[in-house]
Amino acid sequence: MQGDLGQEFRQEMERLVEQLRESIPETIRRIDERPALRAGAAEALADFKRPLAEQGSGAAATIERLIELNEKAGGNVVGPKCFHFVIGGSTPASLGADLLATAYEAVTYTWILSPTGVEMELQALDWLKELFGLPASWSGIMVTGATMANFVCLAAGRQWWGEQHGFDVSETGLAGLPQMPVLTSGFVHAATLKCLATQGIGRGNVQQFRRDDFGRLDLDGMKAALEALDGKPAMVIVNAGEVNAGEFDPVPEMIDLARQHNCWIHVDGAFGLFARISPRTEHFVKGVERADSVTVDGHKWLNVPYDSGYAFVRDYGLMARAFRYSADYLPDENDARPTLGAIGPESSRRARGFAVWATLEAYGREGQVRLVEHCLDIAQHCARNVREASDLELMNDPQLNIVAFRYNPGGMSDEELDRLNERLGQAVIDDGRFLVGTSKIGARTVFRPAFSNWRTRTEDIDGFTAVIQQLGARIAPN
Numbered sequence: 001m002q003g004d005l006g007q008e009f010r011q012e013m014e015r016l017v018e019q020l021r022e023s024i025p026e027t028i029r030r031i032d033e034r035p036a037l038r039a040g041a042a043e044a045l046a047d048f049k050r051p052l053a054e055q056g057s058g059a060a061a062t063i064e065r066l067i068e069l070n071e072k073a074g075g076n077v078v079g080p081k082c083f084h085f086v087i088g089g090s091t092p093a094s095l096g097a098d099l100l101a102t103a104y105e106a107v108t109y110t111w112i113l114s115p116t117g118v119e120m121e122l123q124a125l126d127w128l129k130e131l132f133g134l135p136a137s138w139s140g141i142m143v144t145g146a147t148m149a150n151f152v153c154l155a156a157g158r159q160w161w162g163e164q165h166g167f168d169v170s171e172t173g174l175a176g177l178p179q180m181p182v183l184t185s186g187f188v189h190a191a192t193l194k195c196l197a198t199q200g201i202g203r204g205n206v207q208q209f210r211r212d213d214f215g216r217l218d219l220d221g222m223k224a225a226l227e228a229l230d231g232k233p234a235m236v237i238v239n240a241g242e243v244n245a246g247e248f249d250p251v252p253e254m255i256d257l258a259r260q261h262n263c264w265i266h267v268d269g270a271f272g273l274f275a276r277i278s279p280r281t282e283h284f285v286k287g288v289e290r291a292d293s294v295t296v297d298g299h300k301w302l303n304v305p306y307d308s309g310y311a312f313v314r315d316y317g318l319m320a321r322a323f324r325y326s327a328d329y330l331p332d333e334n335d336a337r338p339t340l341g342a343i344g345p346e347s348s349r350r351a352r353g354f355a356v357w358a359t360l361e362a363y364g365r366e367g368q369v370r371l372v373e374h375c376l377d378i379a380q381h382c383a384r385n386v387r388e389a390s391d392l393e394l395m396n397d398p399q400l401n402i403v404a405f406r407y408n409p410g411g412m413s414d415e416e417l418d419r420l421n422e423r424l425g426q427a428v429i430d431d432g433r434f435l436v437g438t439s440k441i442g443a444r445t446v447f448r449p450a451f452s453n454w455r456t457r458t459e460d461i462d463g464f465t466a467v468i469q470q471l472g473a474r475i476a477p478n
């Protein structure tokens with residue numbers, strides 16, 4: 001490109017603003033009507049890859065092409081018909097704030113780069129502590145999601161464990177230390193194992209105490225193992241909300257037990273911690289405030305845009321020591337102006353706090369309770385549809401926002417039903433009207449729609465169970 005680049009880009013930016021004035025509202029307005037996944041997405045992207053052009057096509061044509069591609073092949077996870085994994089929608093306030101975070105390009109490594117970005121993050125974290133009943137004195141940080149929030153919490157726990165042995169593991173590493181005991185139930189999430197794998201603990205070193213093939217906690221087994229440690233420091237991971245059916249470890253009992261021993265107690269409440277804010281479900285997470293660290297996700301049930309997860313840790317010092325980040329040109333964690341990059345894994349950080357602050361400011365506590373209870377109601381509606389259908393079978397009694405069920409036209413063995421539901425799972429993805437995944441409860445294959453989006457209506461659920469029945473009948477052997 002020759003000439004005055006600054007001048008050209010300024011002019012192009014003006015034209016872009018006009019173009020976005022139409023396309024962004026249109027994109028947002030059509031969220032409800034787009035299918036969850038476009039049938040034929042792979043074909044639409046068939047000629048997508050090409051070598052880098054010598055001459056670019058300019059912003060206007062590029063943005064148009066992006067929109068065209070996304071309309072043909074984009075997913076619509078923010079829409080009302082995506083029940084896969086655990087994915088939330090975006091509240092109006094949070095979507096607006098997140099767009100502005102990009103427009104302002106607010107950077108939150110340290111206060112002087114974006115005083116509002118940093119203060120909004122800290123304020124929003126304080127509000128989340130209030131919302132979830134966590135002590136105000138705890139420290140917190142925003143990261144990409146629950147995987148990285150677990151990473152922060154487990155790193156703080158590992159730091160604690162090393163210090164119990166007289167080592168600063170962030171300085172000296174793990175060499176010379178024994179294997180860190182990690183105890184949990186069979187509900188432990190793959191993200192937690194990934195974190196432990198990357199922190200020198202090893203995923204194979206995690207002791208899972210299971211009393212059944214679903215993975216529910218064997219509390220007596222865990223008790224015996226903790227007693228055998230005889231006061232040696234250990235980590236206990238409490239799973240508040242597992243992904244197959246939305247069940248919980250017995251949170252209060254597990255914390256009681258671990259507190260009698262020398263343990264770091266981490267609670268993975270990626271979506272389950274939201275149970276805390278409705279009187280209908282708060283008993284599932286009673287006592288989380290007695291843990292040492294807690295993970296929760298925002299892009300799940302808080303309904304803020306991806307990516308947004310939060311780590312809460314009792315002891316600020318452990319976070320600061322685990323993630324120490326210093327050089328002559330950098331502020332450190334003791335600077336009067338907060339430097340969030342010095343207490344968490346990311347140095348370069350976008351302003352996730354904009355969206356979280358905005359949704360809490362806009363809707364308050366009451367808004368969060370309404371959102372959670374809306375999804376609880378939607379899950380119960382889905383369970384009712386399943387119970388009433390002669391060819392659907394409920395596979396657990398849903399307590400939260402996940403309903404485990406399978407297509408069962410009758411006259412088939414469990415193994416045959418597993419194969420049928422696996423094929424049906426693929427057929428639903430190919431169909432694209434709804435996005436939902438299958439998983440296992442014990443040995444059995446189930447659908448596990450998770451409801452965490454304010455947009456989902458009861459008629460979406462009626463459409464969903466009807467599609468499962470329709471496609472099921474089509475592929476089931478006669």
Ligand SMILES: Cc1ncc(COP(=O)(O)O)c(C=O)c1O
Pocket residue numbers: 085086144145146147148189191192241242243268269270271297309
């Ligand atoms: C219990 C639990 N922990 C961790 C994660 C990982 O979260 P993320 O994808 O936000 O990193 C999930 C995601 O579903 C989860 O349900």
